[in-house]
Amino acid sequence: MKIRIFALAKELGLDSKDLIQHCNDAGLNVKSSALASISPDERDLVLNYLKSLESGSAPVATEAVAAAPVRERGATREIREIKGGPAAKQVQRRAPRKEKAKEGEPDLTTVDEVAEESSVEKQPVETAEVDVKSNDVTQVESPEERSASSAESDVLPTSAEDESATEVSSSEEQAVAAEEASPSENLSKDSEQSVPSQQVLEPPVESKAETTEAPSAQESESKPQEAASAETAEGDSSSDAPVSQDSPISRDDYIDPTGGRSSGGAIREMRPQGSMRHRQPRKDKKRGPSLPALASTPNYKPPVAKKAEEGPVQKPDLALTGDVLKKNKLADILKKNRDDSRRKSEEEDDSKKGRSGSRTMNLEEARKSRRSKRQRRTGEDDENVIVKTVKRHRKSGPIERKSEATVTSPMTVRSLAEAMGRPARDLITIMFKHGEMVTINDALDDEMALEIAMELGVDLTIEPEEDFEDAITEILERSDADFGIDLVARPPIVTVLGHVDHGKTTLVDRIRSSNVVDGEAGGITQHIAAYQVGHNGQKVTFVDTPGHAAFGEMRARGANVTDMVVLVVAADDGVMPQTVECISHAKAAGVPIVVAMNKCDLPDINEQRILTELSQHGILPSEWGGDVEVVRVSALQGTGIDDLLETLLLTAELQEFRTVDSIPADGVCLEGFMDEGRGPLAWALVRRGTLRIGDNICCGTSFGRVRAMYDDAGREIQEAGPSTPVKIAGLDQVPSAGSRFLVMDDIEQAREVAELREARGRSAVLAQRGGPVSLEDFFKHRDGMIQDLPLIIKADTPGSIEAIRSELGKFTHDEVKLKILHEGVGGVNESDVYLAASSGAIVIAFHVIAEDRAEALAAQEGIQIRRYKIIYNVTDDIRQAMEGLLKPERVEVPTGRALVLRTFSISKVGTVAGCRVLNGTIDRSNRVHVIRDQTILNNYSIASLKREKDDAKEVREGFECGIRLDGFNDVKEGDLLEAYRIEERKRSLDE
Numbered sequence: 001m002k003i004r005i006f007a008l009a010k011e012l013g014l015d016s017k018d019l020i021q022h023c024n025d026a027g028l029n030v031k032s033s034a035l036a037s038i039s040p041d042e043r044d045l046v047l048n049y050l051k052s053l054e055s056g057s058a059p060v061a062t063e064a065v066a067a068a069p070v071r072e073r074g075a076t077r078e079i080r081e082i083k084g085g086p087a088a089k090q091v092q093r094r095a096p097r098k099e100k101a102k103e104g105e106p107d108l109t110t111v112d113e114v115a116e117e118s119s120v121e122k123q124p125v126e127t128a129e130v131d132v133k134s135n136d137v138t139q140v141e142s143p144e145e146r147s148a149s150s151a152e153s154d155v156l157p158t159s160a161e162d163e164s165a166t167e168v169s170s171s172e173e174q175a176v177a178a179e180e181a182s183p184s185e186n187l188s189k190d191s192e193q194s195v196p197s198q199q200v201l202e203p204p205v206e207s208k209a210e211t212t213e214a215p216s217a218q219e220s221e222s223k224p225q226e227a228a229s230a231e232t233a234e235g236d237s238s239s240d241a242p243v244s245q246d247s248p249i250s251r252d253d254y255i256d257p258t259g260g261r262s263s264g265g266a267i268r269e270m271r272p273q274g275s276m277r278h279r280q281p282r283k284d285k286k287r288g289p290s291l292p293a294l295a296s297t298p299n300y301k302p303p304v305a306k307k308a309e310e311g312p313v314q315k316p317d318l319a320l321t322g323d324v325l326k327k328n329k330l331a332d333i334l335k336k337n338r339d340d341s342r343r344k345s346e347e348e349d350d351s352k353k354g355r356s357g358s359r360t361m362n363l364e365e366a367r368k369s370r371r372s373k374r375q376r377r378t379g380e381d382d383e384n385v386i387v388k389t390v391k392r393h394r395k396s397g398p399i400e401r402k403s404e405a406t407v408t409s410p411m412t413v414r415s416l417a418e419a420m421g422r423p424a425r426d427l428i429t430i431m432f433k434h435g436e437m438v439t440i441n442d443a444l445d446d447e448m449a450l451e452i453a454m455e456l457g458v459d460l461t462i463e464p465e466e467d468f469e470d471a472i473t474e475i476l477e478r479s480d481a482d483f484g485i486d487l488v489a490r491p492p493i494v495t496v497l498g499h500v501d502h503g504k505t506t507l508v509d510r511i512r513s514s515n516v517v518d519g520e521a522g523g524i525t526q527h528i529a530a531y532q533v534g535h536n537g538q539k540v541t542f543v544d545t546p547g548h549a550a551f552g553e554m555r556a557r558g559a560n561v562t563d564m565v566v567l568v569v570a571a572d573d574g575v576m577p578q579t580v581e582c583i584s585h586a587k588a589a590g591v592p593i594v595v596a597m598n599k600c601d602l603p604d605i606n607e608q609r610i611l612t613e614l615s616q617h618g619i620l621p622s623e624w625g626g627d628v629e630v631v632r633v634s635a636l637q638g639t640g641i642d643d644l645l646e647t648l649l650l651t652a653e654l655q656e657f658r659t660v661d662s663i664p665a666d667g668v669c670l671e672g673f674m675d676e677g678r679g680p681l682a683w684a685l686v687r688r689g690t691l692r693i694g695d696n697i698c699c700g701t702s703f704g705r706v707r708a709m710y711d712d713a714g715r716e717i718q719e720a721g722p723s724t725p726v727k728i729a730g731l732d733q734v735p736s737a738g739s740r741f742l743v744m745d746d747i748e749q750a751r752e753v754a755e756l757r758e759a760r761g762r763s764a765v766l767a768q769r770g771g772p773v774s775l776e777d778f779f780k781h782r783d784g785m786i787q788d789l790p791l792i793i794k795a796d797t798p799g800s801i802e803a804i805r806s807e808l809g810k811f812t813h814d815e816v817k818l819k820i821l822h823e824g825v826g827g828v829n830e831s832d833v834y835l836a837a838s839s840g841a842i843v844i845a846f847h848v849i850a851e852d853r854a855e856a857l858a859a860q861e862g863i864q865i866r867r868y869k870i871i872y873n874v875t876d877d878i879r880q881a882m883e884g885l886l887k888p889e890r891v892e893v894p895t896g897r898a899l900v901l902r903t904f905s906i907s908k909v910g911t912v913a914g915c916r917v918l919n920g921t922i923d924r925s926n927r928v929h930v931i932r933d934q935t936i937l938n939n940y941s942i943a944s945l946k947r948e949k950d951d952a953k954e955v956r957e958g959f960e961c962g963i964r965l966d967g968f969n970d971v972k973e974g975d976l977l978e979a980y981r982i983e984e985r986k987r988s989l990d991e
């Protein structure tokens with residue numbers, strides 16, 4: 001398991017930065033971040049290193065680093081100073097390489113690279129090589145970069161080199177030059193020396209190349225003798241170097257804070273500012289020569305480039321303000337409200353007041369919840385909280401600086417600062433050092449928050465935001481029976497669907513005995529409208545839609561309010577394409593259908609043709625033995641209207657539409673309007689409960705207190721019961737059609753929900769719907785939970801549809817059914833997508849494409865439209881999907897047999913059968929059939945399997961073992977135990 005640096009630092013009582021430094025000194029390559037992690041082995045290494053530090057003996061890696069300046073300066077300078085000699089040739093030979101390398105390194109853009117490049121450049125060649133032993137150059141990006149740096153350091157004299165030049169005698173220079181000139185000689189001369197010393201003697205460029213390849217950390221660990229040899233070599237080449245070979249090398253000799261020993265002066269911080277990860281200077285880099293080469297680095301780029309390479313800092317998709325984020329305790333409150341016992345007691349209280357206030361939130365409860373949660377977390381009592389609040393409010397008391405804090409993600413700078421009890425400017429400053437310019441309201445990602453917390457020494461816990469939508473959905477989806485209140489009959493909600501101009505609005509208009517249709521622009525219904533009518537003392541609520549797409553959309557949004565569908569079919573026109581789509585929608589909704597055969601006043605109509613067409617689309621009229629009532633009407637003349645209402649009420653009676661009315665209301669907004677005088681208006685339908693003036697409601701992203709209510713005739717009303725269409729005034733903004741409303745006891749709660757929804761956006765809410773909408777999802781569904789595969793087929797010709805239907809019709813299976821919700825000629829339209837969204841269907845587009853708007857809608861709703869050109873591809877995919885829905889077959893595979901030789905009855909354990917495995921193997925996970933006299937008695941799992949006294953995982957043929965069966969002690973000598981394992985096999989439709 002990986003160990004975090006900060007955790008180890010905490011354990012050791014060290015600062016994370018120091019520990020990182022120690023890690024690097026110990027030869028590990030640890031990212032300069034408190035969040036970096038190391039392996040247990042690496043931890044041991046560091047611990048050993050620290051122990052050795054304590055005991056005063058410098059570890060190998062440090063020795064290697066420390067030894068570096070002695071030889072490298074001399075060597076580097078020598079190479080340059082010898083003119084015309086072989087070393088000079090080396091320099092000349094390397095010069096073009098420098099150019100080449102420079103050309104090749106424009107991608108050296110990140111902070112790491114720049115820092116690394118700088119570190120390489122600012123050190124002479126062999127320094128880098130020795131750093132390999134301390135594992136400090138492993139961040140060098142590529143050999144090319146390194147050789148470029150190397151070449152540059154050779155060609156461009158640095159002040160450090162000049163300084164070091166004064167420290168080395170001319171005899172040394174000549175010696176090193178001689179080494180440079182003839183490395184082979186030196187190699188033979190130093191043949192007894194170890195590899196590192198050979199590397200020292202090699203020309204700088206080659207040394208660099210080796211540096212790149214060297215797995216330095218391991219090398220330095222595994223070859224301490226080599227490092228020692230390197231020291232010896234250094235001693236040879238620079239006899240008057242600051243560190244004597246004879247004196248033992250200790251860490252203090254080389255890590256001089258003043259840098260005055262061999263590094264030639266005070267150490268300058270050369271790390272580019274802006275990256276927190278590199279703010280920690282490395283001690284070994286301090287020991288190297290200082291910076292002049294950095295200024296001339298051609299590829300130095302500001303730390304911003306690091307960001308570009310790593311990608312932008314992840315921020316939450318939505319920029320939530322602190323104010324909004326503060327409200328994420330709402331989910332807690334909602335969850336709390338779901339507690340049944342509490343709810344029941346509230347209901348009782350409310351019912352005493354004459355009103356049920358069961359499942360909604362009130363502010364006091366919210367406050368209590370917040371307070372108790374805070375107390376649980378901080379252990380403070382109420383008084384302290386209040387005192388602290390007062391202090392903060394007055395801004396006069398000190399802010400409590402916490403060592404532990406909890407914050408909810410996503411968060412802002414402000415919320416994090418508040419959680420940690422630190423001024424926001426401290427956080428902003430840290431972010432600035434990271435190269436991030438942020439303001440107090442900007443969002444922070446979790447990683448950055450942790451980094452900041454590390455910097456500030458706060459133990460930060462990040463809790464994910466709990467989802468209030470789940471809590472609301474749970475409330476809305478509670479069944480009426482759960483309320484434990486008597487149910488009352490409610491008017492049926494009837495949606496009128498049908499092909500355009502078949503007379504839907506005229507029909508509703510006639511039923512209402514008003515004249516809506518004349519008021520419609522162009523005679524076409526533009527909006528959903530709802531009306532309630534009375535007939536023989538009973539009420540029916542009608543919903544007139546601009547088309548089935550709107551109906552599908554409402555269903556897709558979970559706003560399925562319809563109890564019944566009246567399918568309007570013009571007798572002169574018959575079943576038209578949109579009629580078919582409406583049938584599909586109604587069937588998908590699973591609600592009863594009543595057909596209104598309209599325009600029966602027209603002459604020359606052929607009723608039988610209409611009935612035939614209906615039956616062809618799965619609507620079998622009752623007069624033909626089916627279950628669908630077909631009522632002849634003339635919306636224009638008003639004939640048959642009573643029959644239709646009678647039929648609807650009769651159907652409603654059979655369905656028994658009942659609900660609770662003594663709870664706060666919830667429902668659906670069918671349409672939203674902006675009224676000049678009354679402001680935003682919601683044309684809504686109460687689903688259950690009773691909506692009253694003064695109720696606080698949240699409707700989608702709108703909220704408000706119900707200021708006024710109007711019925712469908714525009715009259716003011718005080719309350720609206722279940723199934724009542726009502727226009728609501730008092731919302732802060734126009735709500736969107738299809739959004740659900742819910743009464744809350746507290747306007748603040750309503751505001752919070754609305755604001756959070758707005759912040760999240762509709763797509764996020766829709767994304768919660770889930771459900772299988774791709775064929776691949778069906779391929780994977782092997783749990784047998786889904787047994788229907790809903791399909792929508794759109795094709796270029798009726799012939800194509802016929803062919804697909806006939807091919808798919810061959811796939812029959814008792815457990816899985818193919819359900820073609822809709823089929824039609826033409827491209828995939830919005831209605832198809834809404835239908836798919838509301839029913840979880842797959843859309844098959846055969847030789848057709850989706851309309852632009854449908855495609856956009858499908859992307860938005862997450863609906864898969866699968867395009868095909870070959871019918872066999874369609875059938876293959878559908879077959880695979882259907883087979884995916886089949887429960888896999890469980891097959892017994894025999895693995896071996898054992899004969900019971902003796903039985904041992906052990907008290908408190910049971911009977912153990914002493915067996916010999918006759919063939920195959922007996923595995924501990926197997927089940928066994930107990931066979932006696934050629935008869936299978938039963939099968940049992942193995943409770944224990946032992947070889948002699950030891951537990952065994954498996955016993956093979958020829959061996960003896962003890963088997964105890966789970967739940968069966970009546971095993972007898974001579975019984976045969978047949979072991980088997982169970983395999984799951986994919987089933988086929990053909991089986």
Ligand SMILES: Nc1nc2c(ncn2[C@@H]2O[C@H](COP(=O)(O)OP(=O)(O)OP(=O)(O)O)[C@@H](O)[C@H]2O)c(=O)[nH]1
Pocket residue numbers: 498499500501502503504505506507517523524525526546547598599600601602633634635636637
């Ligand atoms: N003859 C006759 N015409 C009718 C009848 N019902 C409706 N119409 C006419 O059919 C036309 C369309 O009527 P609408 O009620 O607007 O039809 P719709 O289905 O609501 O149309 P959209 O709102 O566009 O979907 C109008 O001109 C009506 O006068 C009827 O029973 N008999």
